[in-house]
Amino acid sequence: MSNEVSAIKIIDADGYEVKSHPAKNRDMHFKIQTRKISGFFQRLRKYSLWFMMSAFFLSCWVQIGDQPLLLFNLQAQKFHVFGMTFWPQDFFLLAVLLIISAFGLFFITTIFGRLWCGYTCPQTAWTFVFMWLEEHIEGSRNQRIKMDNAPMSVNKLAKRMAKHMSWLGFAFITGFTFIAYFYPARDLLAEMLAGSFSSMQLPLWVLFFTLATYINAGWMREAVCMHICPYARFQSVMFNHDTLVVAYDEKRGEPRGKDNKTDGHCVDCQLCVQVCPTGIDIRDGLQYQCIGCALCIDACDSIMEKLGAPKGLVRYASEAELVDGNKKHTINMRSMGYGTLLVLAIAGFAYNLWNRPLLDFHILRERGNLFQELGNGEIKNTYTLKVANKTQVQQHFTLSMSGLEGRILGADHLIAPAGDMLDLDFTVYVFKEKLKTANVDVQFSIQSMGEQPLSAVVDNKFMGPR
Ligand code: SF4
Ligand code: SF4
Incomplete structure (x- = not known):
C-alpha cells in the first residue's frame, strides 16, 4: 500500500484541527508547550514511570523486621539494602554495582538506543508528572499558548499560582523522600511535624532537593537532557548500524505534502513536532536532543490511523533497516562484548556478596x-x-x-x-x-x-x- 492516504481534516484529542505549523518550538527553548498524546508507547511509558515513582516514594517507609528496606545511613556509616547491612569495608561491592550499572546501560543502549532516557530516567519521570499537573491546571497546549500570550488577569494569575503551588508541593514530597533514604523516614517525619530537628542540616537538605526538583522538572525540563546530562552526550558513541532508535521512514514519508495521491505518507501535519518535549522534528534525522520518548511515534500512528494508512511511518528502527532495508535485528560484536562483561560483573558481584564475611x-x-x-x-x-x-x-x-x-x-x-x-x-x-x-x-x-x-x-x- 503506497501513497493511498488522502488529505482529510484531522481533529486531535483536544478538539483542535491539526494544522501544518512551522516548528516554532525549536526557537522557544524554555517555552516548549507540548501537545498531549496517547498511544501504545505512552501507556508503556506511563506504567514504567509510575512503577519507578511508586518504588521511590514507598521504599523508604518499608521495614524488614526492625531494619529499613533501604537506608543509606551516612552518619552511622551503614547501608541497609534489601535486608542486608553494608559497612564501609563492603564498599567495593558498591563499586562493582556501579560497574554493573554502567555495562547494563552500555548493553541496553547499543541494542535499544535511549531506552533509559525515555522510559526510566528520573528527569523524564518528574517532568512527566509536572507536565501532567500543568495540563490539568492550565489546560491543553492550545489553551496554554493562548494564556501565555494573554495579558495578566485574575484567572491567569490564579492558574499560574495553582500550578506553581502544585509543583512546589510535589517537589517538597520528592525532597523529603530523597532525604528519607539517608535519615530514617519516620524520624524525619516526626521531627518535621514537631518542628524540631536533630540537625539543622536536615530541613536545609529537604529544602535544597525541593528547589532542585522544582527547577529541574518545572523550569529546565528537556534543557537538562540537552545541555547538562553527560549520558546524552556520550551515548551516541555507543550507537551502531543495528541500534534501534526512534526514526522517520523517509523512503515511505517523502515527498511530504497534503496531496497524498501523489505524495508520500507524511501529510506534514506537524503533530510529531508538537508533541516532542525537546521541540525537534524527527523527520530531520537522528538528533542528540531526541530522548527516545516515542511521543512522536504515537502521534504519527494516530494520524496514520485516521488516514487509513499503515502505522509506523515514525517507529523504532535501525539504520540497517531504514537505509539497507535489512529488517532482521542483529546483535553485533560490540553489544555481545558489553553483554559478556555485564554477565561477568554480575557473577563477580553475586560471588562476593554470597561470600562476604558476616x-x-x-x-x-x-x-x-x-x-x-x-x-x-x-x-x-x-x-x-x-x-x-x-x-x-x-x-x-x-x-x-x-x-x-x-x-x-x-x-x-x-x-x-x-x-x-x-x-x-x-x-x-x-x-x-x-x-x-x-x-x-x-x-x-x-x-x-x-x-x-x-x-x-x-x-x-x-x-x-x-
Ligand atoms: S523526536 Fe520523538 S522520540 Fe525524540 S524526543 Fe521528540 S518526541 Fe521524543
Ligand atoms: S511524520 Fe507523521 S506526525 Fe509527523 S508530520 Fe508527518 S504525518 Fe504528521
Missing part, C-alpha cells in the same frame, strides 16, 4: 598505656573490641584468648545488635612469670552462641616489663 572483628590496644603492674604480680593490658554484626539477628558472643595463659575481664556478655556495631573496652590479666618476653603474640577469638555459627580470630600483642 562479622567484622577488630581489637585495638589502649594507646598511651602499654601495661600496668599490679601489687599481686599480675600485668594488666587494656583493649577495645569492635564487632560489626552484619547479620539481621542479634548475636551473642564469647571471647577467648590463646597464645598466653591469663584471664579476661569485662567481656562476659558480648551482645551485638542486628546490623549494628558492638564497641567495648576489656582488660587481660597475666601473671608476670608467664611472660617469657616483654611482647607476646596473642590471638583473640569470638564465637557466636546462636544458631548461626559465626566466628572470627584476630592477632594482637600482650605487653609487659622487660
Whole structure:
C-alpha cells in the first residue's frame, strides 16, 4: 500500500484541527508547550514511570523486621539494602554495582538506543508528572499558548499560582523522600511535624532537593537532557548500524505534502513536532536532543490511523533497516562484548556478596598505656573490641584468648545488635612469670552462641616489663 492516504481534516484529542505549523518550538527553548498524546508507547511509558515513582516514594517507609528496606545511613556509616547491612569495608561491592550499572546501560543502549532516557530516567519521570499537573491546571497546549500570550488577569494569575503551588508541593514530597533514604523516614517525619530537628542540616537538605526538583522538572525540563546530562552526550558513541532508535521512514514519508495521491505518507501535519518535549522534528534525522520518548511515534500512528494508512511511518528502527532495508535485528560484536562483561560483573558481584564475611572483628590496644603492674604480680593490658554484626539477628558472643595463659575481664556478655556495631573496652590479666618476653603474640577469638555459627580470630600483642 503506497501513497493511498488522502488529505482529510484531522481533529486531535483536544478538539483542535491539526494544522501544518512551522516548528516554532525549536526557537522557544524554555517555552516548549507540548501537545498531549496517547498511544501504545505512552501507556508503556506511563506504567514504567509510575512503577519507578511508586518504588521511590514507598521504599523508604518499608521495614524488614526492625531494619529499613533501604537506608543509606551516612552518619552511622551503614547501608541497609534489601535486608542486608553494608559497612564501609563492603564498599567495593558498591563499586562493582556501579560497574554493573554502567555495562547494563552500555548493553541496553547499543541494542535499544535511549531506552533509559525515555522510559526510566528520573528527569523524564518528574517532568512527566509536572507536565501532567500543568495540563490539568492550565489546560491543553492550545489553551496554554493562548494564556501565555494573554495579558495578566485574575484567572491567569490564579492558574499560574495553582500550578506553581502544585509543583512546589510535589517537589517538597520528592525532597523529603530523597532525604528519607539517608535519615530514617519516620524520624524525619516526626521531627518535621514537631518542628524540631536533630540537625539543622536536615530541613536545609529537604529544602535544597525541593528547589532542585522544582527547577529541574518545572523550569529546565528537556534543557537538562540537552545541555547538562553527560549520558546524552556520550551515548551516541555507543550507537551502531543495528541500534534501534526512534526514526522517520523517509523512503515511505517523502515527498511530504497534503496531496497524498501523489505524495508520500507524511501529510506534514506537524503533530510529531508538537508533541516532542525537546521541540525537534524527527523527520530531520537522528538528533542528540531526541530522548527516545516515542511521543512522536504515537502521534504519527494516530494520524496514520485516521488516514487509513499503515502505522509506523515514525517507529523504532535501525539504520540497517531504514537505509539497507535489512529488517532482521542483529546483535553485533560490540553489544555481545558489553553483554559478556555485564554477565561477568554480575557473577563477580553475586560471588562476593554470597561470600562476604558476616562479622567484622577488630581489637585495638589502649594507646598511651602499654601495661600496668599490679601489687599481686599480675600485668594488666587494656583493649577495645569492635564487632560489626552484619547479620539481621542479634548475636551473642564469647571471647577467648590463646597464645598466653591469663584471664579476661569485662567481656562476659558480648551482645551485638542486628546490623549494628558492638564497641567495648576489656582488660587481660597475666601473671608476670608467664611472660617469657616483654611482647607476646596473642590471638583473640569470638564465637557466636546462636544458631548461626559465626566466628572470627584476630592477632594482637600482650605487653609487659622487660
Ligand atoms: S523526536 Fe520523538 S522520540 Fe525524540 S524526543 Fe521528540 S518526541 Fe521524543
Ligand atoms: S511524520 Fe507523521 S506526525 Fe509527523 S508530520 Fe508527518 S504525518 Fe504528521
